[in-house]
Amino acid sequence: MKITELVNKILEDAEFVDMTRMMEEGMPYWPTQPAFEAETIESQELGNESYFRKIVMCEHTGTHIDAGCHFVPGKPSVDEIPVTQIFGRAVNIDVTDTAPSGVVSVEKIQNFERKYGEITCGDIAFFRFGWDKKYGTKDYMENWPGISLEAGIYLQKKGVKAIGCDCLALDAYGSTNPNHPFLLGNGVNILENVDKLYELPEIFSVIGLACKFKDGSGAPIRLIALTDKK
Template structure:
């Protein structure tokens, strides 16, 4: 399929240069990990080790993050993180402003059960700013309950979160997780996609016992999928 049909919605991960959660990587000759992997001196053969938080970079959070009996990233059904993408642009709102149900209702006829809903805040440019990365607009509980009632299967944001930072115990997260809806944080490039024109794929590592995982989030334009299907027919 043509490259033009793909949009990567994932922040790059920079070892040793992340501002919010430490992320380190070390590459060594493969023989340091497995001495049996002998090779000629002029052969490049490395293996790397990562030291990171599960919330590094663009990541998805699942119910186990706040619910002791909730699904972890290995258990969570991957089909619930793949689907039609609807984009809601709230970038005109000031940081720390509440996104209200009245503001979101204008998107009502664009959203169907089974959709993935992404919020464009325009705050992804603050991803590595330790002083301002939490300066984002937040979703009211009324908005989150409405999302649940609409049958949305996954939500995401290009900001560091969806919560009022003054609220205790992350009520927005907990409301989503009780409805078994995962949350993707720190997306990017949402200015390059259009609502209802893309299928999006959010793919975590299936690590047992983990409440979150870095993800590669890829949006594929439906036009490209139709073209590819026609080519194969």
């Protein structure tokens, strides 16, 4: 089957779920980073021919990808991440029973594998903490859970390309962020502020394309899940 035919078949047979948070003023952001701002420069209402805005934000705003250099100097920047990095099979691990500021153990991942099959090289692993329900509230900004360093090491050895979560960060609130330098230093990208994991099955396909910022430590990413049409 030719690629064009395959793409048309996917468009016909797949459900598409947008896992991306809306980029808008007032959205959550890391306290030491700039808030998202949108300033109208020209508009028809102002007597101009066209409408456009100036956008101010951090590279790590909204649903975004962390590049290696975010925590490890000399590792790839976001413009050097392969375009196929966030493209392929994804696993959706339910860890909604994790306590606030708690961490997911390797055993939890292995329990998932016993039930749904092995996580394999090239997979993208998502952890559904249920924190998305707090998005936009004060509670979203504190006490979020994460994964243990042992869990990160386990998945890196499995050969996953990226790990994502529905929290502000993959490492738990108040931690020393152990997974960020380890994963990013070993070729595993991190996806944060992911939406709609609660709508998705345990196994699905995902496509994510990040903004191509020169020397970027990260970038907003448009993250799309594909599942079989119901």
